[in-house]
Amino acid sequence: MKNGQGRDSHRPLGKADLHIHSLASDGLNSPRQILDYVEEQTDLDVIAVTDHDHVEGALEARELWEKGHYSFEVVVGEEITTLSGHLVALDIKKCVRMFQSLEKTIDDIHKQGGLAIVPHPLAWFSSGLRRWRIETIMQQPVAQRFDGIETFNPSFAGRQTYLEAMALAESLGLARCGGSDSHSLETIAQRAPCFLAAPGVNCTKPCWIARRKLRVSSGSCPHTLLLQCRRQCAA
Numbered sequence: 490m491k492n493g494q495g496r497d498s499h500r501p502l503g504k505a506d507l508h509i510h511s512l513a514s515d516g517l518n519s520p521r522q523i524l525d526y527v528e529e530q531t532d533l534d535v536i537a538v539t540d541h542d543h544v545e546g547a548l549e550a551r552e553l554w555e556k557g558h559y560s561f562e563v564v565v566g567e568e569i570t571t572l573s574g575h576l577v578a579l580d581i582k583k584c585v586r587m588f589q590s591l592e593k594t595i596d597d598i599h600k601q602g603g604l605a606i607v608p609h610p611l612a613w614f615s616s617g618l619r620r621w622r623i624e625t626i627m628q629q630p631v632a633q634r635f636d637g638i639e640t641f642n643p644s645f646a647g648r649q650t651y652l653e654a655m656a657l658a659e660s661l662g663l664a665r666c667g668g669s670d671s672h673s674l675e676t677i678a679q680r681a682p683c684f685l686a687a688p689g690v691n692c693t694k695p696c697w698i699a700r701r702k703l704r705v706s707s708g709s710c711p712h713t714l715l716l717q718c719r720r721q722c723a724a
């Protein structure tokens with residue numbers, strides 16, 4: 490246990506906030522402020538910095554994390570403006586271009602080994618992907634589909650569609666995840682989703698996932714990612 494909020498690397502259930510904005514787009518805080526806040530004020534095990542159409546903030550956060558001694562993991566992400574609405578990329582290395590088709594954007598994310606996550610689905614704003622568009626993608630070959638869907642996004646865009654998003658995730662068999670969609674420090678970790686170590690894995694430390702190892706959980710937390718350990722854990 491490293492901080493005052495009770496982060497415990499041995500607990501089976503971890504917490505991730507996979508949707509945070511920094512100064513690199515329309516967030517109010519620098520990557521360093523975000524990292525320090527997460528370390529001191531939350532019990533998160535994983536965060537993703539996901540700025541609109543930029544990765545500078547996420548790369549800076551990752552760089553700071555590598556040099557520092559933070560007790561959580563930082564994932565490089567981006568919230569990409571596609572021609573059909575927003576799409577979150579997780580675990581990428583470089584910026585994915587904006588204003589491309591949804592199909593091309595997903596392809597670009599996957600080519601980098603990243604995950605394509607639908608943020609605030611069905612949101613009443615134009616930024617949320619429409620149901621028919623999500624369903625069209627899920628009829629594509631597996632490698633060209635989404636990897637997960639935010640069933641909880643506490644922003645104004647995501648709040649109204651929670652139940653619909655849950656039902657959609659269930660019907661499409663999509664891994665459920667969530668993020669705070671924070672643009673300021675105080676909302677980070679707000680209703681952050683939990684994740685569990687994959688069954689049969691002796692997980693000694695919460696860690697990030699390998700693509701395609703994401704699974705829908707039957708655990709009690711409705712926003713659960715099953716995480717397969719990629720380090721320290723024997724399969």
Ligand SMILES: [Zn+2]
Nearest residue numbers: 568575608616
């Ligand atoms: Zn968005």
Ligand SMILES: [Zn+2]
Nearest residue numbers: 508510568670
């Ligand atoms: Zn966002």
